[in-house]
Amino acid sequence: MTRPFEGLAAEGDLVALREFVPSATAKLPLRDGSEVTVASVLPMAAAAVRRTDGQAFVGLQVQTRSGDLSRDLARAIEWVQQAEQGASLPVVGPEPAQAEVPTRLQDLIDPAAELEVVLHEDFSWWLPEGTEATGDVALSLERANAAIMPTERLSAEGARSAYWVDPGEKAHLRWVRPEPEEKLLAALARLAARGELALDEDSKFAGSFRAHGVLVPVWDLDRDKHPREWNEPAAALGERLAEALSSLDSTPLDAAERRSRDGLRGRQITLR
Template sequence: MLENPRRPCPCGSGRRYKACHGSADAAEMIVARPFAGLEAETELIALREFVPSATAPLTLRDAAPDAPTVTLATVLPGAAAALTRADGSVLLGLQVQTHSGDLSRDLAAALEWALAAEPSSVLTAVGRPSTGNRWGDVVVDEPLDVTVHDDFGWWLEEAPEEGSEVALSLERANTAIMPTARVAGRPGAYWVDAGEKAHLRWVRAEDEQPLMSALARLAAADRLDLGEGSRYVGSFRAHGRLVPVWDLDREAHPSEWDGPAVAFDERLQEALAVDEPLTADQRRARDGILGRQFTLR
């Protein structure tokens, strides 16, 4: 899709396209929030940053009746950007080394490569796209139907021969997976067993300033945890969204956190609806929360 050089850049920077992603050095520009405005934004961030093995079918825009099926994946063998199977179907990888500052454009470029590639082809890395389509130009904007897997068996079209290099590579990859599960069916909310502790990481859709105020209100009221066996430990920023994190009792089954997560979300929505200035206690709570943040690019 060609952009009018005088119109605002679709990346959301506020600059004109010719001075932003239409410029000669566009590949060097960092788009802090590559999935802004998409229904699947929080899931895309979670699958990109911390879910080890998961897939989701994608619906292509303007797809021909005989278009191949396309599946989004957390990571592919060798951290490939995309691959095509023998039947022509496409797997698109999220956890790849990006080569431009716009993850959305990198993903679109990898998908377009795969749709034009021969069966059984592999794209190890995307080039440096500075123009062309972004995610929302090629994929229908809709929620993702995510399936979390216990292993990487879905990588293979058929079972590998026992003792083969493929089987050994798959075994090595499987041993690195931390048990993971979705929580309460909430987009971007995932339980993970990290060994000594379990965690809930929850990519939030709200803008950071009102979200921080709401978290501060809950913290000041001692309502920031998820109940017994949980502790709020901080948050990180990823691709323009805030990701709160809780330590959890790892002896509890992941499904046991569904109810507490739903209850927390209800408390949070109530806090978000309050538009009064923060009290002194709430401001101190907000400062404490801010002190436990870091950013992932």
């Protein structure tokens, strides 16, 4: 499935938690009135876990998946709703033989529901309070904590699904966008031709990568600035980008903007 979370208001955050957010959780209200917690990653990259305190989790960064991540997530939700305390689903298994139409996440949640993502400094939330990790879980916890990159979700209006990430040498803004790729590239090119694509003088556009059918533009940032300092520049950039997207309906790209688009199209980056 090229775009598994299409049609969901939570699409951007689901993609971010699946692709690059290290330790995060969010409550996922279901249509039947219950809820589960969706997580970036669970112990040993499990598909779902019902903790010994009864709290239900489903994971996005899983070991294996089918061609439709939305279907896999829906099946993990259905499993964890019936699971006993302490049970874990390592991977999503084969489709039940009697299933004529596979259930997808879009069938289980309100499409307009947005996620309130909670970022964690470590993975201690894997365990109920007062519980000590042992065995494989302890080893998985140690490895996961050692690999965490500092990450913050921007809170600016109009900058949903925009995350500040510090992988080491420099900080980045990774912004999951819902627009069709070609239209977004055209809007970014329009801003680039005007010299308006950076957030401020301490940033520059680095490129973009594709993830689950959407484009994720990335900016290099001055890592000496606190993540909160990027809220205002991101909000202003969001306004410029919205204007550029709107203008495409009436004004096609000129020659300079087309050259900028060609340059942006070649600037694909690889996450580290």
